[in-house]
Amino acid sequence: MPKTLLTIATRKGVFLLDSDDRRAWTLRGPFCEGWPVYHAIFDPRSGSIYAAAASEWHGSAVWRSRDLGSTWELSSEGLSYGDDAGRKVSKVSTLALAGDRLLAGVEAPGIFESRDGGETWSLLSTLSGQPGSEVWDDPGHQPPGHLGISGFVCDPADSERFFAVVQGVGAFETEDGGSTWMPRNRGLRRDWPAEWEEVGFCVHKLVRSADPRRLYQQNHVGVHRSDDGGRSWTEITEGLPSEFGFAAAAHPHDRDTAYVIPLDPGHGRLMPDGRATVWRTRDGGSSWEPLRRGLPQEAAHLGVLRQAMAIDDEDVPGVYVGTSTGQLFASADEGDTWSEIARYLPSISAVEVAVLA
Amino acid sequence: VTEVRLPATLTPLFVALPRRLEVDATTVLDAFERLEARWPGLRDRLVEEGPALRRHLHVYVDGQRADLATPLGPDSRLDVVAAISGGCQN
Numbered sequence: 001m002p003k004t005l006l007t008i009a010t011r012k013g014v015f016l017l018d019s020d021d022r023r024a025w026t027l028r029g030p031f032c033e034g035w036p037v038y039h040a041i042f043d044p045r046s047g048s049i050y051a052a053a054a055s056e057w058h059g060s061a062v063w064r065s066r067d068l069g070s071t072w073e074l075s076s077e078g079l080s081y082g083d084d085a086g087r088k089v090s091k092v093s094t095l096a097l098a099g100d101r102l103l104a105g106v107e108a109p110g111i112f113e114s115r116d117g118g119e120t121w122s123l124l125s126t127l128s129g130q131p132g133s134e135v136w137d138d139p140g141h142q143p144p145g146h147l148g149i150s151g152f153v154c155d156p157a158d159s160e161r162f163f164a165v166v167q168g169v170g171a172f173e174t175e176d177g178g179s180t181w182m183p184r185n186r187g188l189r190r191d192w193p194a195e196w197e198e199v200g201f202c203v204h205k206l207v208r209s210a211d212p213r214r215l216y217q218q219n220h221v222g223v224h225r226s227d228d229g230g231r232s233w234t235e236i237t238e239g240l241p242s243e244f245g246f247a248a249a250a251h252p253h254d255r256d257t258a259y260v261i262p263l264d265p266g267h268g269r270l271m272p273d274g275r276a277t278v279w280r281t282r283d284g285g286s287s288w289e290p291l292r293r294g295l296p297q298e299a300a301h302l303g304v305l306r307q308a309m310a311i312d313d314e315d316v317p318g319v320y321v322g323t324s325t326g327q328l329f330a331s332a333d334e335g336d337t338w339s340e341i342a343r344y345l346p347s348i349s350a351v352e353v354a355v356l357a
Numbered sequence: 358v359t360e361v362r363l364p365a366t367l368t369p370l371f372v373a374l375p376r377r378l379e380v381d382a383t384t385v386l387d388a389f390e391r392l393e394a395r396w397p398g399l400r401d402r403l404v405e406e407g408p409a410l411r412r413h414l415h416v417y418v419d420g421q422r423a424d425l426a427t428p429l430g431p432d433s434r435l436d437v438v439a440a441i442s443g444g445c446q447n
Binding site: 033055056057058059061074075076077080081082083085087088089 | 364366367369370397398401402403405406407408411412413414439440
């Protein structure tokens with residue numbers, strides 16, 4: 001029986017949940033000395049866990065554990081713009097594996113890479129030269145949530161090809177390992193004046209489906225689908241209770257199945273009406289169904305951040321949702337039924353899942 | 358020789374780093390760089406790009422608020438404090 005490992009990034013360190021059957025879970029943690037952690041991933045090739053962290057006192061670093069959480073160490077060697085660049089690494093927001101490289105997305109927006117399992121880092125790209133970057137990447141123009149790289153989407157078949165999302169600006173794709181970039185935002189809606197044709201979009205979460213050409217995204221305004229690898233986008237919001245949300249997930253075996261968690265827009269950004277609900281499409285976004293069985297339906301004022309929903313790749317995939325108030329919900333049947341598998345955790349920033357052989 | 362006192366948030370990050378230790382250094386930054394030689398990565402936990410002292414850390418030399426360039430005397434005491442509030446520089 002495979003073991004399922006959840007890596008939970010929280011405002012107060014990393015927590016791990018293990019299960020042999022995806023029903024009974026064992027919680028371990030907190031790890032990483034209680035540092036605020038924004039994303040944690042498992043690397044199946046090395047067996048390491050990596051955690052992107054930023055301490056208010058001691059700066060940004062990536063923690064790593066080579067023994068599934070028993071011991072941890074951290075490094076930020078090379079994870080810096082240098083003394084003369086005029087920009088600082090204020091937070092490591094997101095991590096990804098691209099072939100034998102570990103990628104770290106940071107604020108101010110930039111991508112660092114490590115080729116030695118997180119011991120040392122070097123700057124890969126700041127996406128400079130993209131349309132309008134002299135304006136949107138000016139520290140004086142930072143939005144309230146700051147500006148950074150908020151996510152990656154890698155291509156399992158080609159490690160030189162991946163997307164990076166710049167918060168409040170849009171998605172960009174490289175086909176040469178990070179040397180050159182192309183905006184991939186055509187067709188996305190925006191409800192504000194356009195300063196540049198190809199950037200200025202608020203991509204919250206980008207995910208790739210079972211079909212590598214099919215992508216989904218939860219945007220600040222609407223859920224969108226691409227059938228050409230991100231070159232063009234079509235809105236598929238109709239049928240959802242809100243166009244706004246952060247998290248999204250795509251089924252690992254069925255390109256037409258995806259999940260989002262609509263939230264009230266504005267400052268609250270909670271699930272509507274105090275009813276915890278994940279929404280699923282089975283037809284590529286033509287229709288949506290609410291998934292509520294086992295989720296709290298009264299006075300459940302829950303928020304879920306962009307990296308806080310994950311899906312495993314079992315034959316019948318499990319779906320996992322972490323809230324900003326420290327609950328963790330899991331479904332072992334593609335979202336049909338849910339149970340709470342952890343509570344009273346610190347605010348959850350990110351959830352990832354790995355199935356260990 | 359300067360007596361250095363480090364915050365409790367720092368010591369768990371490095372093997373066998375004590376809360377109190379002694380270094381032979383000419384400035385606050387020099388003291389941090391000498392500690393870096395013994396505990397690689399330590400400077401980065403105290404100093405950000407610039408170089409500048411990390412924003413929510415305070416340093417005191419002989420009880421007076423100091424910065425990275427502050428000189429250390431032959432018998433100075435250097436306190437590094439993880440601030441619990443923003444405080445005021447001046």
